[in-house]
Amino acid sequence: MISEFIHRECGEQRAAMLRQWTRPVPERIRSGRCIEGLHLEQVFSDGRVRLRVTENQSDFREGDRVRLSLGDPTDPVLDGDFFREELEFVEILARKPAESRGLGAGPYTLDPSFVDLEGFYQRALAEVQATQRGRDRILPLLAGSREPSIDVNEAERIYEQSLAAGMEDAQAEAIAAASCTDLCQLTQGPPGTGKTRVLAEVVRNRLARGERILVTSFTHRAIHNALAAVVRACPDTPDICKIGPRVHDPTLVCASFERFAESPLAESGGGYIVGATPFTAFSRRMGGAEFDAVVFDEAGQITLPLALLAMLRGEVYLFMGDHRQLPPVLLSMAPGEAADQSIFGHLRGRGFDHRLNTTYRMNTEITAWPSQEFYFGELRPHASVATRRAAYPGGNGAPAWANILDAAAPVVLVLRDADGAWKESRAEAALVADLVEDLVARRGVPPENIGVVVPYRRQARAIRRRLRGRAALRAAGAEPVVDTVERMQGQEREVIIVGLTADDPEFLRWQIPFLLQPNRINVCFTRARSKLVVIGNRHLLPPDDGTDRTLRTDEESECIERLRSFARVALVIDIAENNGP
DSSP: OHHHHHHHHHHHHHHHHHHHHTSOHHHHHHTTOOEEEEEEEEEOTTSEEEEEOSOOOOOOOTTOEEEEESSOTTSOSEEEEEEEEOSSEEEEEESSHHHHTTOOSOOEEEEEOOOOOHHHHHHHHHHHHHSHHIIIIIHHHHHTSOOOOBOHHHHHHHHHHHHHTTOOHHHHHHHHHHHHBSSEEEEEOOTTSOHHHHHHHHHHHHHHTTOEEEEEOSSHHHHHHHHHHHHHHSTTOOOEEEESSOOOOTTOOSEEESSGGGSGGGGOOSOEEEEOOHHHHHSGGGTTOOEEEEEESSGGGOBHHHHHHHHTTEEEEEEEEOTTSOOOOOSSSOHHHHGGGBHHHHHTTSSOEEEOOEESSOOHHHHHHHHHHHSTTOOEEOTTTTTOOOOOTTOSOOGGGHHHHOTTOSEEEEEEOOOOOSSOOHHHHHHHHHHHHIIIIITOOOGGGEEEEESOHHHHHHHHHHHHTOHHHHHHTOOOEEEEHHHHTTOOEEEEEEEOOOOOHHHHHHHHHHHTOHHHHHHHHTSEEEEEEEEEEGGGSOOSSSOOOOOOSHHHHHHHHHHHHHHTTSEEEETTTTTOO
16 A cells, blocks of 8 residues: 555656646746746755746745756756755755856756656655564554553653643643653654654654654754754754755754764764754665654654655654644645645554644634634633733834734735736735835834745745835845745744635636645634734635625635635725725
8 A cells, every 4th residue: 555655656756847847937936836037046066956036936945856947847957955045046956066156157947856756755655564573563563453552650751840840631641641651652743833843852752762853854943943942942952953955944952964874873872852854864874873763843744755765764763743734745646635745644544643732822813713623622722822912112103004014903804806916916015015114114023923825835935025125124224034834834824815816717727625634724813823914815715695696616615615714703904895994
């Protein structure tokens, strides 16, 4: 069954990439997976290539595998990783630095690259079937024929210790179970419930017993976030590092090495903590290092085959995640089915999982909708945040935006006119920039307390360009975070503005299952602590009177109904209907 899934998914990836490569350049650009007109600016000694870009409409992000060509991606001149971007340039880290030294001035095109991982996954599956660890631990766990056991006395001690340290009951139970299991434990962490803090405490408890711990996740950023939490919990330990290819991320708090053998931990006889992707864990970079426990963060995004890569390197498997947030990215099935294909979705509900149920992030109004839609009405705000409202130290701001940014209305849905937008809406970008400027210049909200969440990187760039032209942002010397849903999972801000961007009816017809996919919407709408503003257009909220004929599938209908249910708990403002805000 796993082998069939690997073959089907990898086959879909191969076919999709070939289709993308053979499209005309304008179509590739419009899909968000191509940049043209790149000119060489600088080649660095470490294999990085800086390229000047006139216009970047792509969805590329740091860590994506890409290839540079003279126009035909089936005949690349350089293969590498998307390392870094600014508004005027991009940097690519060449997989083979020698390729970078032979580049001319250009112009070049940049397209996604592809590594066929089917053989890699199948080799891991064969190792699971052939090794004692695979036969005695991993396969029985996956099949449901082996259950974990817990050292009850030690769990009771850690539970009381956690309560004394200020954890609430569900957190203390999850920490105790994950710290003391002999095989597996799942911790479901709805937004703001302290999942990452639980992860760090579990690592601290196991490190105190001298265990070797692997911290892994789907993305480098998630690993770095988890390692930062571990460092806060274990500030005195020097025995922590990241293993894997170099990535650009200033937030990494520990030393990084491309190979485990290069790190000082390779000679350690005691406990230590290593961060690495599942691919690195199974690769030669790890040099066969073995671990007592493997901790998976954001496990709801990790497919079962991907999880196996890391599980093969450890004895105990601890999964931290939420199957109601972002699912794995799969091509062989619809987004609504992908959540059940994660390792978290596969193992949940077997009696060795805990769900955290108190959010320390969202106030009562912001919590209400996700609690009812995704968490059986059981997610509740902690008393310390339940009545919190956005603080505006600079005053009430411009009258034009008073009804949208009113601190007394924590949840607002703004409906705007359509401007024929696909992946970039100038009208929405202008509105978002106006709201951010008002928050900073007139209401005194620090830019770092504001977040803007959008579905497409092209729209994120459009908003960032507009913000950089605003005097208030220059005077503040900082900018709000503006990024896609995928990059915002795990983050939070005092004020969150969500822009849904797309409004062209034909584009929406096939984008609605992506744009309003329930798990994505859950992530979008739960980044805010005190104030949530969601901006969309009327095409996304057709009348709830039985007259709507635009929806074609049950999935589209479900997505629209989710937005309607959100509108029922939000203050709905139609800025065109009122001739402005």
